[in-house]
Amino acid sequence: MSDIVNRRFLLVRRPAGTPVEQDFQLVETPVPAAPEGGMVVRNHFISLDPAQRGWMDDAPSYMPPIALGDAVRATTVGVVHESRNPDFAAGDWVLGLNAIEDFSVVLPGGFTSAIDISVVDSPSRYLSAVGAVGLTAYFGLLEVGQPQAGETVLVTGAAGAVGSMVGQIAKIKGARVIGIAGGADKCRRLVQDYGFDVAIDYKGKTESELSAEIAAAAPDGVHVVFENVGGTVMEAVAHNLAQRARVVLCGLISEYNAGERVGLRNLWQIIVKQATIHGFLIAGYVNRFAEGGAQVAQWIGEGKLRVDEDIQQGIDNAFPAFMRLFSGANTGKLVLQIA
Amino acid sequence: MSDIVNRRFLLVRRPAGTPVEQDFQLVETPVPAAPEGGMVVRNHFISLDPAQRGWMDDAPSYMPPIALGDAVRATTVGVVHESRNPDFAAGDWVLGLNAIEDFSVVLPGGFTSAIDISVVDSPSRYLSAVGAVGLTAYFGLLEVGQPQAGETVLVTGAAGAVGSMVGQIAKIKGARVIGIAGGADKCRRLVQDYGFDVAIDYKGKTESELSAEIAAAAPDGVHVVFENVGGTVMEAVAHNLAQRARVVLCGLISEYNAGERVGLRNLWQIIVKQATIHGFLIAGYVNRFAEGGAQVAQWIGEGKLRVDEDIQQGIDNAFPAFMRLFSGANTGKLVLQIA
Structure with missing residues (x-):
């Protein structure tokens, strides 16, 4: 955990079949500055999903491949560290499409939304029950x-x-x-x-x-x-x-x-x-997320829906944590907590 | 062509891959008699369709496989030869699920419907434009x-x-x-x-x-x-x-x-x-056949729709005619005319 360097988990080689540790590299870089109109987010919880494996291939898909040398794209929950975006202030909790890294630069217009962590028992819920998984x-x-x-x-x-x-x-x-x-x-x-x-x-x-x-x-x-x-x-x-x-x-x-x-x-x-x-x-259902999230939250509140999370610790563990998806080891939504 | 014997094109072996002539046998049998409540149909036009290849396999499908020793199942257009079914009289033109054979026995409750050949230029149209193909x-x-x-x-x-x-x-x-x-x-x-x-x-x-x-x-x-x-x-x-x-x-x-x-x-x-x-x-659309057939017939009448038929002659040619489906030789709806 660091607030003075930015540890980033990079894709340095496209995996041939099952990813191996040499496909990735954990590097330390300076904490970035917010671009005009954008911000820097300190990531706390990082979603590890099968879809990320697809983004590592150089193949046509619904998103461009992760560029070699870039941090591995991921949905994260974090706190705004520095903001030059009038819609967000430092300290706000946000959900966005960022990467496996301590600090992510969010450009203007990037996919980021404010989240209310007072209504959930853990901010990680926005990566499981009331996030993409639940929806x-x-x-x-x-x-x-x-x-x-x-x-x-x-x-x-x-x-x-x-x-x-x-x-x-x-x-x-x-x-x-x-x-x-x-x-x-x-x-x-x-x-x-x-x-x-x-x-x-x-x-x-x-x-x-x-x-x-x-x-x-x-x-x-x-x-x-x-x-x-x-x-x-x-x-x-x-x-x-x-x-x-x-x-x-x-x-x-x-x-x-x-x-x-x-x-x-x-x-x-x-x-x-x-x-x-x-x-x-x-x-395909972006415009109905609020409706779906509210129904899922209600079922959880009523005790009708149990949502387990498998929270792994530390960006040092990014590779073994990610591989739990494919070994079948994970039990519940796999999340990497880095702060 | 015969009205005193019934030539039947039997499946005698399940094809391994592409059918060969030895999978079939053309036999001569007596003209059958109509069962109680049923009838005997003299087939004139026989539809040759890719689906028949599937029925030759001993595999789960939407219809049972053709039994070995049975004539190859086919949709046919023909004339009622003998009727003990009060809904049909000898001489009526009918469309039904029969087989590649001169005469087919139609049991009570079998899939057979009367057709009006006065509205088409050839009875074979009931196997193409206004039949299953068109629908x-x-x-x-x-x-x-x-x-x-x-x-x-x-x-x-x-x-x-x-x-x-x-x-x-x-x-x-x-x-x-x-x-x-x-x-x-x-x-x-x-x-x-x-x-x-x-x-x-x-x-x-x-x-x-x-x-x-x-x-x-x-x-x-x-x-x-x-x-x-x-x-x-x-x-x-x-x-x-x-x-x-x-x-x-x-x-x-x-x-x-x-x-x-x-x-x-x-x-x-x-x-x-x-x-x-x-x-x-x-x-899945049986209850809307009349509507579909009428629209197709109207388009043909208006010159908006061209429907070609590839009519092969003679039950002796059943095997080479059927194989035209897979060689790509046929141009238009493949039909075998046997009377």
Whole structure:
């Protein structure tokens, strides 16, 4: 922790498959000054997300790749350190798209919003329950998937930050919920901590074994799939769609480090079941964030929604903390606290 | 042609990849008698469709596989030969799901409807323009794809029976239309005969070459994709989707004979573009067939819609005629005339 140097976690080489420590470098630089009309933010909590792995590739996506030599882009919660922007004052808590670094320069017009930390038990909540994670679960499931009471909802990556919220919201809406996760401990948490009806462990299973387990858990088929994983897991699910099933395609974490992408080989099932696949980005719902955040906060307040955070400490730990996303080690929304 | 024996084109072995002549057998059997409440239909025109290849596999689909030793299931137009069904009389023209054979037994409750051949220039029109082909193009494009005037619609398998109608209907609705087809002659027909704005020949091109050609033809991206082909062609298109593109997934003809299915490896593009893939079966629109058929017939009458048929002759030619679907030889709706 430092207030006189700016430690920055740089991307210095594009990862080939799974990132290795040599792809990154932690450097010390002077604390920057605020540009005219902009500000400098002291980051406290940094969101670690699968999407960051995609931004490290030099491939077309919904955002430009992180430039080599730049700090790794991240959503952060922090405090305004110096402001030359009339809308913000030093000391204000803010949420913005910054980077893994002690201090971030925010240019005029950058994506930054003030947050009220008096209404949450920790500022990190703006990176989980009432942030992008909660809004992704809320809008992805309810607006795109549109589960009806009595329908079966299946969530992949179910023990993850988004997945565990999706399952709980589906339960609130009266659906039957199946979660797929890796390992006995995560499966136990799905049922005990998050109230899923069925948990299926995908580890060590072939596509057909996994498909048979899903079929046993959902004999009438799956009506809504919330897909975070892709690959074999998604293909096993595709064999078990109900007619007119809706697949909310939110992420493909099994593919982000893979050299060759698998995609969905049994696309034919989408025709057979007259199913739909909906590519989902939370960006499509920006103008409804307040509504979604308020509903999620209310459910948490009512004890209907449990949101876990996995808070790792220190910018020195940025690399091992980030890798917890891919090893399956994290339990809850992964956050790096650096101040 | 025979009225005293029933020649039947049987599936005797499940094709491994591309069908070969030994997978089938043409046999002569006695003309069957009508069962109680049912009838016997003398088939005249037999629809040859990519879907039949799928029915030959022992794989889960929207219909049971064709049993080994059974005649190859097909939609046919014919004349009632003997009726014990009070709704039909001998001599009536009917459309039904029968098989490649001179005479089909229609059980009570089977899918058969009377057709009025006085309103068409050939009974075969009920297998093309005003049949499943025309209705697939009509409902798939307009109800699922929902192209808006000024948007870009891309059709794969564009010179095929469905594809050529989709492109023309998209033009009627004011869209800009790109067709992908195999070979210079088909591409010439797309522009000259069917009024497509751009035709792209996929033959001999890599995914990235094809993608670059699509990008040049649709610099703002493709808003609606009518997908009949799958595989590399679909993947090249996926790189060029506009935001919120709609993909009408109607067929995957490139995969029906393939040992290993490719599917859509760049599924990530569906997320990035917030696109949707809609599995489409015409069966979902049965209760609106009359409306669709009337509109298609009206456009044909007004000279706005050209529907070509490729009519092959004789049940002896069933195998080579069917294979025209996969060699790309057919130009227009492929029909086998056997009486």
